[in-house]
Amino acid sequence: MMFSCALYGIILILCIEIGKCISQDLLFPNSFNGAVGGSVEFTLYSAPPSNPVEVNWNFGVPFILRLKDGVLNIQPAYQDRATLDTTTLTLKLINLRFNDTGTYKLSVTNKEGIYNGQTSLVVYENVSDTKLTGLGKPLIETKSIANITCDGNGNITSVQWTKDNNPLNPSDRVFFSSDNKSVSIGPVIRSDSGEYQCTLANPASSETAKLNVIINYGPENVLIDGLREVGLGQKVSLSCSATSVPSASFTWKFNGTDTNVNTETFTIDKTDLTHSGDYTCTARNNVTNQKNDSQSHSLVVKEGGGGDNGGDGGGGGLTTVAIVGIVIGVLVAVAGICGLIVYLTKTKKIPKVSLGKNKPTKQAPPRRQEQELNYAEISHDKKSGGEGVIPGNMNESKTEYAQIMHGTSAKPQAPPPPYGNQESKPSSLPEGVTYAQVMKRS
Numbered sequence: 001m002m003f004s005c006a007l008y009g010i011i012l013i014l015c016i017e018i019g020k021c022i023s024q025d026l027l028f029p030n031s032f033n034g035a036v037g038g039s040v041e042f043t044l045y046s047a048p049p050s051n052p053v054e055v056n057w058n059f060g061v062p063f064i065l066r067l068k069d070g071v072l073n074i075q076p077a078y079q080d081r082a083t084l085d086t087t088t089l090t091l092k093l094i095n096l097r098f099n100d101t102g103t104y105k106l107s108v109t110n111k112e113g114i115y116n117g118q119t120s121l122v123v124y125e126n127v128s129d130t131k132l133t134g135l136g137k138p139l140i141e142t143k144s145i146a147n148i149t150c151d152g153n154g155n156i157t158s159v160q161w162t163k164d165n166n167p168l169n170p171s172d173r174v175f176f177s178s179d180n181k182s183v184s185i186g187p188v189i190r191s192d193s194g195e196y197q198c199t200l201a202n203p204a205s206s207e208t209a210k211l212n213v214i215i216n217y218g219p220e221n222v223l224i225d226g227l228r229e230v231g232l233g234q235k236v237s238l239s240c241s242a243t244s245v246p247s248a249s250f251t252w253k254f255n256g257t258d259t260n261v262n263t264e265t266f267t268i269d270k271t272d273l274t275h276s277g278d279y280t281c282t283a284r285n286n287v288t289n290q291k292n293d294s295q296s297h298s299l300v301v302k303e304g305g306g307g308d309n310g311g312d313g314g315g316g317g318l319t320t321v322a323i324v325g326i327v328i329g330v331l332v333a334v335a336g337i338c339g340l341i342v343y344l345t346k347t348k349k350i351p352k353v354s355l356g357k358n359k360p361t362k363q364a365p366p367r368r369q370e371q372e373l374n375y376a377e378i379s380h381d382k383k384s385g386g387e388g389v390i391p392g393n394m395n396e397s398k399t400e401y402a403q404i405m406h407g408t409s410a411k412p413q414a415p416p417p418p419y420g421n422q423e424s425k426p427s428s429l430p431e432g433v434t435y436a437q438v439m440k441r442s
């Protein structure tokens with residue numbers, strides 16, 4: 001026992017040292033995939049042994065090619081399909097066929113020993129002609145079951161479905177066939193609408209088909225939008241809307257009687273009193289074969305223009321006629337006021353007002369004004385509460401004063417005179433004094 005163990009150990013060590021007793025591994029990926037008509041390159045993970053004396057690539061028993069003493073020998077069956085990279089020892093096969101599927105072995109001999117490795121190839125037929133089918137009749141919400149099938153040619157090893165780019169998962173309404181090539185959805189609801197994709201694949205290729213699914217429903221929420229009150233002789237439009245796939249078509253009733261209007265909008269170009277009444281629209285969906293009525297919409301045509309707008313209507317307030325009327329009225333009023341001012345100014349009921357009224361007017365010397373104007377100082381004696389005006393400071397000898405009765409009947413038509421402002425007021429006069437301009441007549 002002891003002896004055989006020791007011998008084995010010695011042999012092992014010798015083998016490792018010399019490298020000729022056991023074959024060493026050449027590392028490949030476990031398997032390669034190829035497509036019919038395509039190509040494959042069997043490339044080593046590990047560095048190839050240096051200075052090979054002999055290289056053999058085998059498929060089953062017969063060799064594909066052999067490199068010995070620098071001479072490459074390729075089997076006639078592989079003459080046009082196999083090549084060897086003498087540096088990396090990679091075998092490349094082109095124009096792959098199904099029967100290339102199998103195990104490939106490489107053996108390399110050099111001075112150190114023999115190296116072996118193997119891997120496998122699976123050749124798939126590319127996926128082609130992928131299509132989604134199954135939607136014959138239009139799908140109607142809550143009534144239809146969608147039954148979609150994905151088909152294609154080639155070797156199909158996986159089937160995957162998405163809806164609007166998200167995975168389509170089984171649920172209480174979504175069932176997949178055992179091979180996943182068919183999906184049954186139903187009863188359908190409107191959110192089942194969307195783009196369905198199926199991807200058929202094998203390790204060498206894949207192909208995707210798309211199908212737009214439309215779920216038809218409605219009409220629902222049939223609504224009339226428009227004025228409820230309108231003036232006589234005006235244009236009015238009522239519009240009908242509905243939630244519907246496909247879009248609904250519309251018909252209109254007035255006071256319960258069919259009109260021949262079959263557009264979305266019911267338009268009255270010029271209202272008269274006979275247009276007052278109840279309007280109803282009916283929406284129809286020609287795929288679901290359903291119809292639905294709106295609530296009735298009452299319209300009142302009001303005599304005497306005006307045209308108050310109704311509660312839910314459009315029109316935000318005044319009619320054009322009213323606006324024009326107001327504008328004209330304002331213009332007339334402004335013109336009248338201007339005329340009055342001009343008249344009063346010309347007839348000197350209003351003095352011409354200096355533009356520099358509120359600024360110290362240095363260019364207008366006070367002396368010149370003093371020649372033409374006289375001052376009256378008027379103090380209101382509030383304690384007396386009466387009409388009497390007590391003359392103020394009369395210490396300026398050059399100035400002539402007039403006593404002015406502050407009567408309630410006197411209309412203060414004129415604005416204060418230009419010199420009555422704060423800046424030009426004589427400093428000797430107390431604050432809160434009222435000035436009146438008095439023209440001195442000769």
Ligand SMILES: *[C@@H]1O[C@H](CO)[C@@H](O)[C@H](O)[C@H]1NC(C)=O
Nearest residue numbers: 035036037038126204205206
């Ligand atoms: C198969 O599919 C692969 C990947 O899509 C492609 O490279 C190859 O050319 C295809 N082969 C044929 C024969 O169409």
Ligand SMILES: *[C@@H]1O[C@H](CO)[C@@H](O)[C@H](O)[C@H]1NC(C)=O
Nearest residue numbers: 060077096097098099100101
């Ligand atoms: C592999 O298939 C090709 C045709 O695809 C055929 O010509 C060839 O003989 C087959 N090879 C073997 C070993 O059966």
Ligand SMILES: *[C@@H]1O[C@H](CO)[C@@H](O)[C@H](O)[C@H]1NC(C)=O
Nearest residue numbers: 134145146147148149182184
């Ligand atoms: C869906 O289609 C498959 C294949 O055509 C069929 O076997 C199945 O009965 C259909 N299912 C429904 C609900 O129509």
Ligand SMILES: *[C@@H]1O[C@H](CO)[C@@H](O)[C@H](O)[C@H]1NC(C)=O
Nearest residue numbers: 098122123124125154155156
């Ligand atoms: C691919 O399909 C062919 C026939 O359609 C079949 O013979 C072959 O075994 C399939 N290959 C794989 C890898 O499924």
Ligand SMILES: *[C@@H]1O[C@H](CO)[C@@H](O)[C@H](O)[C@H]1NC(C)=O
Nearest residue numbers: 157158159169176178179180
């Ligand atoms: C079908 O698809 C589901 C996931 O969507 C997967 O778990 C299942 O293995 C697939 N079945 C087949 C036969 O491909």
Ligand SMILES: *[C@@H]1O[C@H](CO)[C@@H](O)[C@H](O)[C@H]1NC(C)=O
Nearest residue numbers: 218219220221222290291292
């Ligand atoms: C009619 O409209 C109502 C409310 O919008 C809705 O509940 C009903 O399902 C609709 N009828 C049809 C046939 O779509």
Ligand SMILES: *[C@@H]1O[C@H](CO)[C@@H](O)[C@H](O)[C@H]1NC(C)=O
Nearest residue numbers: 254255273274275276277278
């Ligand atoms: C329509 O009905 C309204 C109210 O029901 C009624 O006042 C009006 O006269 C009717 N108009 C016509 C033209 O029948």
Ligand SMILES: *[C@@H]1O[C@H](CO)[C@@H](O)[C@H](O)[C@H]1NC(C)=O
Nearest residue numbers: 246247248249284285286287
């Ligand atoms: C339904 O109506 C639309 C227009 O709204 C029209 O294009 C379509 O052809 C109609 N379909 C049927 C089945 O009548």
